[in-house]
Amino acid sequence: MGHDAVALPTPKISPSMLSSDFANLASEAKFMEDCGADWLHMDIMLFYSENSKVKRFNILPRESKFLKLVRLLKAFLDCHLMVTNPADYVMPFAKAGASSFTFHAEVTKDSWPELIKSIKSSGMQAGVAIKPGTPIEDIFPLVEGEDSVDMVLVMTVEPGFGGQSFMPDMMPKVKELRRRYPNLDIQVDGGLAPSTIDQAAAAGANVIVAGSAVFGAKDPAGVIKILRNSIERAQSSKIFFQ
């Protein structure tokens, strides 16, 4: 099938709640929806804490109050789990109303198929994330296998913090994914902003996480529009297939 016949996945803008006012999560979520957000991105970080013994986490997995509030808004909750034991989080997140569950490829090599199966059978979409140092080839089996993921998240910063600089050298990974899988949801996370979005769009990303660029803007709705327009432009020109 030529690329002209391929239905490219729709652009989705997913503001990262990591940059929101945690004391007012529900109203911040509603505000993002009003600004045109498609999804809401939630970061759950216990990744480093378990190794370094530094307890650092953002939204407690068992604290489902926020998830329930957002469920009332019928938002799509895009959950990015930077945890070393993602299987333990599947049921709590499914029960709390998460829409998608993205785990890190670096942590669960032995149990990928079981993990994906359990995420999907509990009613969530499954995603796999890779850190900047992880080669893209590592996750091809997860996209092609019988129990395959719905989305690949290419980290464009080292996981851990909002407000870091976008890593353009991650774009060849995105480009390779888009070339191989024209209709896969490809997410980029870290440092996405009006100044960096065109690089991600040209590489073929269609799901854009942005925290500081959206929440720190005077006009968050305007920023969301700029991000979306860039993806739409790249998709209509099919620049990433050239």
Ligand SMILES: O=C(CO)[C@H](O)[C@H](O)COP(=O)(O)O
């Ligand atoms: O996963 C993350 C950090 O590990 C965040 O989603 C990401 O950093 C978003 O923040 P920003 O857009 O400000 O870079």
Ligand SMILES: [Fe+2]
């Ligand atoms: Fe994230």
